[in-house]
Amino acid sequence: MDFQTWRHVFKLDPAKAISDEQLERICESGTDAILIGGSDNVTLDNVLDLMARVRRYTVPVVLEVSAIEAVTPGFDYYFIPTVLNSDNPLWVKGLHHEAIREYGDIMDWEELIPEGYCILNPNCKAAELTQAKTDLTLDDVLAYARMAEHFFRLPIFYMEYSGTYGDAGWVRDVRRVLDNTRLFYGGGIDSPEKAKEMSAIADTIVVGNLIYENIENAMATVQAVAETDNKSL
Numbered sequence: 001m002d003f004q005t006w007r008h009v010f011k012l013d014p015a016k017a018i019s020d021e022q023l024e025r026i027c028e029s030g031t032d033a034i035l036i037g038g039s040d041n042v043t044l045d046n047v048l049d050l051m052a053r054v055r056r057y058t059v060p061v062v063l064e065v066s067a068i069e070a071v072t073p074g075f076d077y078y079f080i081p082t083v084l085n086s087d088n089p090l091w092v093k094g095l096h097h098e099a100i101r102e103y104g105d106i107m108d109w110e111e112l113i114p115e116g117y118c119i120l121n122p123n124c125k126a127a128e129l130t131q132a133k134t135d136l137t138l139d140d141v142l143a144y145a146r147m148a149e150h151f152f153r154l155p156i157f158y159m160e161y162s163g164t165y166g167d168a169g170w171v172r173d174v175r176r177v178l179d180n181t182r183l184f185y186g187g188g189i190d191s192p193e194k195a196k197e198m199s200a201i202a203d204t205i206v207v208g209n210l211i212y213e214n215i216e217n218a219m220a221t222v223q224a225v226a227e228t229d230n231k232s233l
């Protein structure tokens, strides 16, 4: 299992309810992985509950850590966001320092995958929580992408438009400046057409809210990505 080959990922929010039947469809959909994460009300109880339910299936499962108290063993990977466009150091490296003080001795570093987030929707919860500076120009975003790849050498640069569909032109320009860092795109994918458009550009697309809003469309994004490649960029 290697996250570097993933093209489609579903993000499940531990704070939201999902039926067993819907969860089965998501886990057996052919998606490359299930990412468990959210920006608020993430507790150890709801993470453990969702992990146990997803573990019935063979799909890889990742915890995207947003709260230290909800970290628990049993995941294939731990994705750790650092918000590059926040000027509050807590969200860049502060909580990370605290968590490494707590778990540094027992950590399997191979399972820990840092993600350089650039949050671009000013109205999403994650932007509000982390005080992200979202009034950015394309040049600002390109600089964050280059910083992720060449300065911090992060394996993932995540363009986060959570809740709204992003600018495909910007995503394309960012993709063109990245060689080794993988570009994740997430936000507002609510149809197979949008999944196709973004997966023709980004390395990996993340589908979140749609799971809870329109499960049929969510399922259709998997096939749409399977039919799309991003080789011609």
Ligand SMILES: CC(C)=CCC/C(C)=C/CC/C(C)=C/CC/C(C)=C/CC/C(C)=C/CC/C(C)=C/CC/C(C)=C/COP(=O)(O)OP(=O)(O)O
Residues within 6 Å of the ligand: 013, 037, 038, 039, 040, 064, 065, 066, 067, 068, 071, 072, 073, 074, 078, 080, 081, 082, 083, 091, 092, 095, 096, 097, 099, 100, 103, 107, 108, 112, 117, 124, 125, 126, 129, 130, 160, 162, 163, 208, 209
């Ligand atoms: C015991 C054991 C197994 C230990 C394993 C070792 C391990 C993994 C230790 C943890 C190490 C570590 C460095 C942890 C980091 C701790 C931490 C809390 C870091 C801060 C992360 C961060 C910047 C969070 C801010 C919020 C954010 C960017 C979340 C990402 C997910 C996201 C944007 C979800 C979307 O949110 P949603 O709820 O859907 O809201 P909207 O739809 O409104 O956007």
Ligand SMILES: O=P(O)(O)OC[C@@H](O)CO
Residues within 6 Å of the ligand: 011, 160, 161, 162, 163, 164, 185, 186, 187, 188, 189, 206, 207, 208, 209, 210
């Ligand atoms: O919920 P949506 O808008 O699909 O966004 C997916 C993901 O990027 C959220 O962190």
Ligand SMILES: [Mg+2]
Residues within 6 Å of the ligand: 013, 162, 163, 208, 209
């Ligand atoms: Mg969400």
